[in-house]
Amino acid sequence: MRVSADERHVPVMLERVLELFAPALDVDAPVLVDANLGLGGHAGALLAAHPRLRLIGVDRDPAAIEHSTSRLAPYAARADLVQAVSDEIPDVLRRLGVDRVHGVLFDLGVSSPQLDEAGRGFAYSYDAPLDMRMDPGQELTAEIVVNTYPPGExxxxxxxxxxxxxxxxxxxxxxxEREREPITSTKRLADLVREAIPAATRRSGGNPAKRTFQALRIEVNGELTALESALPACLDALAVGGRVLVLAYHSLEDRMAKQVLTARTKDTSPPGLPVPLPGHLPEFRLLTRGAETPGEEELARNPRAASARLRAAERIGDRAGEPGGTK
Structure with a gap:
């Protein structure tokens, strides 16, 4: 029996995501932004759990938008799916006439279909063109980076x-190597990385090309640059009582999420004052202690979730004034 992509796709830490969002979405007309829609697994579960929810799903990959449009068809009246980069979310919200949202989900990194579709060049386990674009319409590819960037860059x-x-x-x-002939395939690059790394190091730590392929993918798609802009902007768009969840899959994303969220939980009053100053009170409180990770049962079902790190925060006030209690 053939298994569909939806059946193969297992949304990471789904039960915990639903649990953390539930209080924020228990309002009259909740709005949630899925900043990295992918196959729409989290989005579908959230729409099913909250019959009044309006979901705005964003993804730069047109294949993801096409797939999620089909998958979320039963909720079409409550789902706006937009092809865009996450740092364009403020513009998306303006175009849709949305001032405030009650939830934002960042499920970062490369999706399973992108890894599994050999021709897209994300995986070192397939021999494919050296591409790695999440948006096939953009110009920059991994092949361009590998063959044109100066060695120092x-x-x-x-x-x-x-x-x-x-x-x-x-x-x-x-x-x-590229002086002899351009490097155009994932296999050739992976073999070259293996050759470059000392033999003693190659014997442990998995495929030696893993870090190189991650770095090229992030560079090609501007992933950290987009997150650096998108996460603060989405925090600003949250209503009081709204929640943000960030699922990161490598240390750079998780570190950035930690820094941004922690900064918003601090009292910025000058030190030594007996009471905090209005306008300097914390805007957010953390909902997770550090980064949460998937449990053993989930890892047995979905080994790709092993690197996931989940952080969450709730908006409790506004720098412009006192903490609020309404949503």
């Missing part, structure tokens, strides 16, 4: 976005 990308300690060595190998 390529090393920076691998070091910063892949946390690759052999970044300079890999960049030097790539630079030498």
């Amino acid at each position: 390529l090393a920076r990308v691998l070091r910063v976005y892949g946390e690759e300690r052999f970044a300079a060595r890999i960049a030097a190998f790539v630079a030498r």
